[in-house]
Amino acid sequence: MTVKRAAELLSTAGSGLALTGAGVSAESGIPTFRGEGGLWTKYDPVKVASIDYFMADPSAYWTSSRERARVALAARPNPGHRALAALEAAGHLVAVVTQNTDGLHQDAGTRRVIEVHGSGRTVQCLDCDNREPRSAVQARLDSEMPPRCAVCGGTFLKPTVVLFGEAMPQAAVGDAFALARAADVILIVGSSLAVYPAADIPVVAIRSGARSIIVNAEPTPLDPVADVVIHGRAGDVLPEIVELIGG
Numbered sequence: 158m159t160v161k162r163a164a165e166l167l168s169t170a171g172s173g174l175a176l177t178g179a180g181v182s183a184e185s186g187i188p189t190f191r192g193e194g195g196l197w198t199k200y201d202p203v204k205v206a207s208i209d210y211f212m213a214d215p216s217a218y219w220t221s222s223r224e225r226a227r228v229a230l231a232a233r234p235n236p237g238h239r240a241l242a243a244l245e246a247a248g249h250l251v252a253v254v255t256q257n258t259d260g261l262h263q264d265a266g267t268r269r270v271i272e273v274h275g276s277g278r279t280v281q282c283l284d285c286d287n288r289e290p291r292s293a294v295q296a297r298l299d300s301e302m303p304p305r306c307a308v309c310g311g312t313f314l315k316p317t318v319v320l321f322g323e324a325m326p327q328a329a330v331g332d333a334f335a336l337a338r339a340a341d342v343i344l345i346v347g348s349s350l351a352v353y354p355a356a357d358i359p360v361v362a363i364r365s366g367a368r369s370i371i372v373n374a375e376p377t378p379l380d381p382v383a384d385v386v387i388h389g390r391a392g393d394v395l396p397e398i399v400e401l402i403g404g
């Protein structure tokens with residue numbers, strides 16, 4: 158019933174918007190942050206993912222983030238990512254706003270991806286602003302810790318992700334809220350909706366009149382106000398919706 162209702166709402170969407178979180182990449186092997194087995198159940202985010210922690214000791218940051226980055230760089234899109242790309246290609250979504258930094262929406266073929274927490278695929282030198290692929294920096298961590306800038310030799314190489322305590326990317330956030338205000342349907346996938354301002358995006362969409370669909374493995378704070386709530390795996394539910402729409 159609810160999957161059918163979700164398909165009905167999306168099939169007539171003209172300015173549908175998706176907001177995704179770590180849950181959509183869980184089936185690609187990237188652990189989530191909260192919920193069962195989440196990263197923050199093991200580590201204190203302020204200790205390992207804040208700008209102060211990075212600036213205090215880039216080596217410690219690179220050491221603690223190395224394995225997660227290796228997993229994210231090796232990960233491939235799953236059926237959930239591909240279903241969202243299909244919904245966009247069929248005109249049911251105008252964009253995917255994501256809190257994820259793994260680049261898997263783009264790999265799955267989604268054309269308009271708005272990364273409100275930045276991208277983990279690039280690294281920026283805070284001294285000379287040179288940028289290089291994270292994969293290149295990862296490859297030299299055995300011989301260089303902390304890794305050095307290939308241009309100026311500096312040791313403050315930071316992935317272009319938004320760390321706790323850092324400013325949000327204004328253009329991406331501005332686009333996300335503008336699309337939320339214009340959305341007729343908001344599809345929320347794989348997020349605990351615990352982190353702001355991203356968690357405000359669906360609230361603004363709903364307040365602006367959008368119908369709302371939540372696909373998440375566990376309950377979220379917005380479940381009581383959503384039109385459709387599906388507690389399930391994104392990689393199962395989203396392809397089913399696409400099939401029902403006839404995508």
Ligand code: APR
Pocket residue numbers: 177178179180181183184189190191192195202256257274346347348349350351352372373374375389390391392
């Ligand atoms: N399909 C659907 N939902 C899933 C799946 C799945 N296969 N696996 C897990 N989930 C759900 C979990 O139940 C959880 O509610 O995805 C949600 C993921 O929530 P979080 O781990 O809190 O991730 P997210 O909402 O993206 O976190 C927001 O917090 O730590 C920061 O910057 C980080 O972008 C991140 C932000």
